[in-house]
Amino acid sequence: MAKHKNKLSKILNSRYKVVVLHEETFEEKAAFRGKLWYWITGAVSAAIVLVALTVVLIRATSLREYVIGSSLSGYERSALLEAYARIDSMEQVAQAHDRYLNNIRQVISGQAGETPEEASDEQATGNGAAATPSGNLDVGLSEDELALRELVESGAPYDLPENPGSARTGISSYTFYSPIKGIISSSFSAKEQHYAVDIAVKQNEPVRATLSGHVVFASYTPETGYVVILQHGNNLLSLYKHCASIIKKVGSFVRGGEVIAFAGDTGELSTGPHLHFELWYNGNPVNPTDYIAF
DSSP, rough: HHHHHHHHHHHHOEEEEEEETTTTTEEEEEEEEHHEEEHHHHHHHHHHHHHHHHHHHHHHHHHHHHTTTOOOOHHHHHHHHHHHHHHHHHHHHHHHHHHHHHHHHHHTTTOOSSHHEEEHHHHEHHHSSOOOTOOOOTTTHHHHHHHHHHHHHTTTTTTOOOTTTHHHGGGGOOOOOOOOOSSEEEEEEETTTTTTTTEEETTTEEEESSSSEEEEEEETTTTTTTEEEEEEEEEEEEEEEEEEEOOOTTTOOOTTOOOOEEEBBSTOOOSEEEEEEEEEETTTEGGGGOOOOO
């Protein structure tokens, strides 16, 4: 045993030299000397350091997901996926609301995509195109109008159930209340871009909702004064402009025939006490006198 120990000690204490030579000239560029156990200790130490650095790198970076795998439990993973799905849904709802508000702004400013006559001509030249199910008639609608329809059909705020017969007869199946009684001073004219009827009335005459719906806009604008916009079912909007005052707030639900404001002479475009009344169906203005007797 002592003989073997002496032999091992002799081997470990043997000195070795590592020389770096030039390949062509064999000129000595560097030399490293040391006992064998120095070289063994250095190699083991370097290996330990390398392993430690690798472990730290894997644990501290996203590499652990690929090497070790996720440390999340099944419940935590499912909860995380559910949270991601909710975030994505919220983002889609926010985008739909933005498009919906843009549509409302266009209606307030009187910007129409196409007139009802143009829409009917386009449908007449469809050469028997396949009919779509109720609530999905998107022929001729702009991106904003489609977004508004998707928002209404998704059950978002300000939505009302569609009239069962609306798919067959459009808005003619509704029974409209006259928003106010008076003399029509300016008629609907798509050519002149006057998408409304102006009804001359006395100051502070009550203005009534033409149908049941939700108030989506109730505020003052410099050009049209106090304005109320109601969202009804089946992508139908009604607008009441130049009011003297408003008695309903945004988000309020009103019944057809319920007083929502009082007629007046507000706004830069007003020329006297009257009600500027508009109807918009599927993002397009329609002539209110086709459905309402003022």
